[in-house]
Amino acid sequence: MSGKRTTRLTPDQRREQLVGIGLEMLADRSLDELSTDEVARRAGISRGLLFHYFDSKRDFYRAVVRAACDRFTAATEPDGTLEPVAWMRAFISGFVVYVLEHRQVYLALVRGAAGSHPAVTDIVGATRETLARRVRDGQRRLGMPDAPRLELASRAWMAFAEEAVVNWPAEEPGAQDELCAFIESSFVSLLGLLDRPGVLTPR
Amino acid sequence: MSGKRTTRLTPDQRREQLVGIGLEMLADRSLDELSTDEVARRAGISRGLLFHYFDSKRDFYRAVVRAACDRFTAATEPDGTLEPVAWMRAFISGFVVYVLEHRQVYLALVRGAAGSHPAVTDIVGATRETLARRVRDGQRRLGMPDAPRLELASRAWMAFAEEAVVNWPAEEPGAQDELCAFIESSFVSLLGLLDRPGVLTPR
Known part of the structure; x- marks a missing residue:
């Protein structure tokens, strides 16, 4: 051929x-x-x-990883005219669907991000930065409180969402809807608690 | 010499x-x-x-990683006679202090867990399993609702906590207390929302 x-x-x-x-x-x-x-x-x-x-x-390698990151970035970019809750849902379901459908590619890149492949660290890092900015954008659209630790919390929330999606039993009926609902809840509760730490009891 | x-x-x-x-x-x-x-x-x-x-x-390599994992496991094991909130705080502050003090060793192991070093995957995996069991133990001690996704949520919470601790500006005064409070809040809000998904609006 x-x-x-x-x-x-x-x-x-x-x-x-x-x-x-x-x-x-x-x-x-x-x-x-x-x-x-x-x-x-x-x-x-x-x-x-x-x-x-x-x-x-x-x-x-860089061309392959850049292509994967471009697709991931495109899949998680909501229509900017959506109202806040719909925007956030579009972002989260784009994230969930992309990671579920490209679980292995995503893991290969996460591995890269953790330092195992220096050839692509900058590309993966820039993609994570784009995603973290999108998290903060969603948080602002929802009118949630701004906080000094928001950037850090956005990245930690992403680690949470990644781990949840990668391990979720995607083959079960209804699992994808349940997963999106779980991630939405975590978004609100994790990023919403930045201005009220120490919820167990007053310290 | x-x-x-x-x-x-x-x-x-x-x-x-x-x-x-x-x-x-x-x-x-x-x-x-x-x-x-x-x-x-x-x-x-x-x-x-x-x-x-x-x-x-x-x-x-295995002996070195086993030693690091044993220390991490020991550092995050609270006194079993503590009452629930104190037990949870001891677990979280043990986790935070260990990761802050051994940030690089921790990253070297997380890298390993993510798949880059097959020689130690089982040791790191067993350690993560021990930690996830401890999270679920704390959740039960606090009387929080049990849920089918609890194991998965425990691991996702750990990814969140790891990312937060590894990136926290530990050198700032008071940063460690603030970090512990933030992680405690996330523990309650993330693991407490398993029985009430979809908090943005009713679906």
């Missing part, structure tokens, strides 16, 4: 094809296990030709 | 010394970066002698 197809794709289409193959392969392996030999083989081209489109293995 | 000291330590003391050096070194590097050559050098023994006490690099 390779010969003719190779000449028919434009450079942009070829790059897109290779990145797409990389994204598919991240579904069952970590970034470290992503072999450019295997990517080239699946595309029906030589490894040498792959490196005609990408400067290095690192460059290819 | 090495010669005499080598003969004076018992095998158990020597193993303890080497594990202690490994723990210290995890303060500024990941498990993958922990060089047994460097450990042996710091102990003033040969690399060969290190492997007299540990079967392999993997065996040494």
Whole structure:
């Protein structure tokens, strides 16, 4: 299949094809296990030709991770004209659906964020920053109190939501609705308690 | 310094010394970066002698991570005779103080838990399971509602608490008390909302 197809794709289409193959392969392996030999083989081209489109293995990894992060960012961007509660729900369900559908890719990136793959730390970090900003945007839209620790709390809430979604039994009937409701509740209760710490008893 | 000291330590003391050096070194590097050559050098023994006490690099890594996990587990075990609120506070402040004081070791292990170091996944996993059981124990002691998702929620709460502690500005005056209060609030609000999802508006 390779010969003719190779000449028919434009450079942009070829790059897109290779990145797409990389994204598919991240579904069952970590970034470290992503072999450019295997990517080239699946595309029906030589490894040498792959490196005609990408400067290095690192460059290819970065392109794959950037594509995954762009999709994640797009999936979690609500229509800005929605009213606050609907906006927040759209953000949360976008987050839940993306992570459920791309659980393995998400884990591969979270692993990266935790420091195991320095080649993509900046891309993953910037994506997490975008998401954290969106959390704070939602919090402001809902009229919840601003607080000095809001940025930190937003990131901690994201860690909570990630862990919940990644481990949720998504195959059970109704599980996705229940998960979205749980994450919505946590958003309100966690970010809403910043101005009233110490709820167990007065300290 | 090495010669005499080598003969004076018992095998158990020597193993303890080497594990202690490994723990210290995890303060500024990941498990993958922990060089047994460097450990042996710091102990003033040969690399060969290190492997007299540990079967392999993997065996040494496991001993170091087991020691770190044992300390973490011990630091977060409250006196069982405390009344519920005091028990929960002791658990949370043990968690906060340990993670603040061993931030880098903790990150090195979290990285491990996220999948980057298969040699210790079982040890870190068992430790996280112990902690999650303790969260559920605290929740029962406080008389909070039991729920089908409690185990999952406990793990998500731990991810929240980890992220908050690791990023908290610990050097600010009063920051540690504020952090403990914040984590306590989150414990009550997150685990208390399992029986009332959907707090934004009725669904």
